[in-house]
Amino acid sequence: MTTTLTEQTLGSLACLIPGATRVFRQYKLDFCCGGDTPLRDAALQRNLDALAIADELAALATDPASEPDWRNAAASELIEFILERYHERHRDQFPELIRLASRVEQVHGNKADCPTGLAEHLWTMQQELESHMLKEEQILFPMLRRGVQLPQSQGPIAVMRYEHDQHGDALQRLAELTNDITPPANACNTWRALYRGLEELRDDLMQHIHLENNILFAQAATH
Structure with missing residues (x-):
């Protein structure tokens, strides 16, 4: 096997x-x-x-874990989960992460391992992700909820997949700025809290993209 x-x-x-x-x-x-x-x-x-x-x-x-299997769920059910679990969560995550990153850069900017430029990068990620989520909420998700399949949904799905790749590039840049989200040994509590939040953001965003790319969009292409 x-x-x-x-x-x-x-x-x-x-x-x-x-x-x-x-x-x-x-x-x-x-x-x-x-x-x-x-x-x-x-x-x-x-x-x-x-x-x-x-x-x-x-x-x-x-010995399967208790995670739900979304492959046979209705598109509307999965969309509702994505909206509540990821769209709302991302909107909560970024303001605090940007605040913490700005604080770390302000206090520790003279240190070689300070993630200089992280706050600006997070702000850019926030703007790009917000634009992306709004397109899903206002255009693509209503189409999929109405049962609109290919070829009508092909264009919006292609745009969302392309933007997902850009989010993946942004996560790679995030890893580069933060030594793969690893705080230095002498990091203060604010620095460690920031990196714990970044780890959660990365996990959430990867799972979010997975559910859309590999399940929601794939189902739209086959039904």
């Missing part, structure tokens, strides 16, 4: 096995924007043991 799992894409495994996304985050495998990459190739790119990861996934498959 494990060999078979290595041939499947990260996105399909994330849909198929509850809890798989936690494993992928642990190994820093991109299952959202990079969801079309087979596990074997993704592991090779990061010098990881694909069979060992597949063993972990196989164990989850036989």
Whole structure:
């Protein structure tokens, strides 16, 4: 079974096995924007043991976690979950993270490991994500709720997928600015609180993109 799992894409495994996304985050495998990459190739790119990861996934498959399986849910149900769990959450996350980042840069800007430019980057992410979410809320999601499928929904979905890739690039830049969201040993409490929040933001945004790219948009293409 494990060999078979290595041939499947990260996105399909994330849909198929509850809890798989936690494993992928642990190994820093991109299952959202990079969801079309087979596990074997993704592991090779990061010098990881694909069979060992597949063993972990196989164990989850036989003892599934309590995460909901959205593959058979109605589009309207998944959309409502995305709106409540991710859109509202992202709007709450950014103001505080920007405030904390500004404080860290102001107090520790003379230190070599200070994430200089982080507050500005978070502000840009906030603006881009807000624009993206509004397009979903005002255009694409109402279409999908009405049952509009391809080809009418193809254009909006293509735009959202492209912007998801841009969000993935923004997360990569976030990692570069923060030593992969790892605070230095002597970091103050504000710095550590900031990085805990950034870790949560990254996890939430990756799961958000996964649910849309690999489930919601994929269903619109097949129904």
